[in-house]
Amino acid sequence: MAIHEVRAMMPGIFYRKPSPDDPSYKEAGDSVAKGDVIGLIEVMKSFHEVVADADGTITSFQADNEEAIMPGQVLAEIEV
Amino acid sequence: MPINVKSAGLATTIQDLGRPGYYHLGIPVGGAMDRLALRAANMLVGNDEGAACLEAVFMGPELEFTEDTQIAVTGAELPPKIDGEARETWTTLSVRKGQVLSFDYLRAGARAYIAVAGGIDTAANLGSRSTYAIGALGGIDGRAIQPGDAIPVGRDFRNVAEGTSVPRNLRRMPGNPAELRVLPGLYVHRVTEESLDRFFSDSWKVASEADRMGYRFQGGSPIEFVDREPPFGAGSDPSNITDACYPYGSIQIPSGTEPIILHRDAVSGGGYFMVGTVISADMDLIGQLQPHTETRFVRVNMHTALSARRVRAATLDSIRQTFA
Structure with missing residues (x-):
């Protein structure tokens, strides 16, 4: 089993849920398909979807909800 | 093509x-x-x-x-x-x-x-x-x-x-922490002396909202204002002024909390006091600041601002000579 890393394309604030009152898009242990939204990055007054770029199972999130993130930072790991 | x-x-x-x-x-x-x-x-x-x-x-x-x-x-x-x-x-x-x-x-x-x-x-x-x-x-x-x-x-x-x-x-890039040189002025009289000193000694961070219109900063102490009778046309918030023109590079601090430096796509006027302006030589550096970058505002006078402008012009000339 290989581990695939989902990385941040841009700096900003990482959110794991679509809005504060909603549940998280995904939790560790959930299966994902390529293209599934797993979080949002807020920057320059707009929100950008973070999508899984591989099919598999999320083993962990490496960034917390509302964490300040940098480009290239690993946000989640997917076992493919 | x-x-x-x-x-x-x-x-x-x-x-x-x-x-x-x-x-x-x-x-x-x-x-x-x-x-x-x-x-x-x-x-x-x-x-x-x-x-x-x-x-x-x-x-x-x-x-x-x-x-x-x-x-x-x-x-x-x-x-x-x-x-x-x-x-x-x-x-x-x-x-x-x-x-x-x-x-x-x-x-x-x-x-x-x-x-x-x-x-x-x-x-x-x-x-x-x-x-x-x-x-x-x-x-x-x-x-x-x-x-x-x-x-x-x-x-x-x-x-x-x-x-x-x-x-x-x-190749000119901001340092870490980034330092932006500021000429105090405009409506700086609205701020107490101690508060202005803190503005320049505090460490700020670029907020994620920063864009081509303005760069917002967070993390420093709130501004303390000099007491006043609100002038005609200004709101009751102490950061409000009677509407005025906004220069490029001017730093407004709405409600005294988060400074915003106006940049190339700036709005041209409004009703927030401005504490001063970033000097022209450092405007390019702002465009290279990522969100969360630690930033200090450095107080300078007009003499320093003008010599920094000459240094920047000399850098551009040196680049030109690379291609001469």
């Missing part, structure tokens, strides 16, 4: 040196946030310094070239790749017909300038090709580039040898 946009990046816009002369009508100068980097990119491909380039922020687009040509990427350390192969920034690069330019993750800075020999040749509005999205001016239909766009390119350029590069000591 059009350039085909395969993916657009985050908010990649066509920019030149802007459209001065309309700010009094509310239309900002616009243009590259890092003007030195745009000029250098153009020199590397033999264009006039003020030719239109792409300004990519935080992430790069994917572009397909339809003829052999030369390109250069300056400003942020946003590593270019041609058909997946890593290339240098601040260097004249050759691309072949059909090749695709893409980018790796941003390593440093915030905005990269992508110049192509001949310059981007979209229609100018009010004397500039710069995209001012809020006013739907410049660019392609007044907006950021989109997948499917074919960006027209001019044919007029001088030959520059492949591999020519701008010496590292002439």
Whole structure:
């Protein structure tokens, strides 16, 4: 089993849920398909979807909800 | 020779040196946030310094070239790749017909300038090709580039040898922490002396809202204001003033909490007091600040501001001499 890393394309604030009152898009242990939204990055007054770029199972999130993130930072790991 | 946009990046816009002369009508100068980097990119491909380039922020687009040509990427350390192969920034690069330019993750800075020999040749509005999205001016239909766009390119350029590069000591980037020199003034009398001292000694961080209109900062102490009777037309909030003109680089602090530096797409006036302005020599540095970057505001006088402007002009001259 290989581990695939989902990385941040841009700096900003990482959110794991679509809005504060909603549940998280995904939790560790959930299966994902390529293209599934797993979080949002807020920057320059707009929100950008973070999508899984591989099919598999999320083993962990490496960034917390509302964490300040940098480009290239690993946000989640997917076992493919 | 059009350039085909395969993916657009985050908010990649066509920019030149802007459209001065309309700010009094509310239309900002616009243009590259890092003007030195745009000029250098153009020199590397033999264009006039003020030719239109792409300004990519935080992430790069994917572009397909339809003829052999030369390109250069300056400003942020946003590593270019041609058909997946890593290339240098601040260097004249050759691309072949059909090749695709893409980018790796941003390593440093915030905005990269992508110049192509001949310059981007979209229609100018009010004397500039710069995209001012809020006013739907410049660019392609007044907006950021989109997948499917074919960006027209001019044919007029001088030959520059492949591999020519701008010496590292002439590539200007903010330090860490970033230091922005500020000339206090405008409505600085609204702030107590102790509070002004704290503004300059505090460490601030770039907020994620920062964009071409303004750069917002967080994390310093709230401003303490001098007591007053609110003047006619100003609100009751102590940070309010009777509406006034906003200079580029001016620092307003709404409600005394989060300073905002107005940049190239600034609004031209409003009702917030301003504590001073960032000196012209440091405006380019702001365009290279990523969100969360630690920043200090450094108090300077007019003499220092003017000598910094001369130093910056000398740097530009040194870059020009690289190509002479």
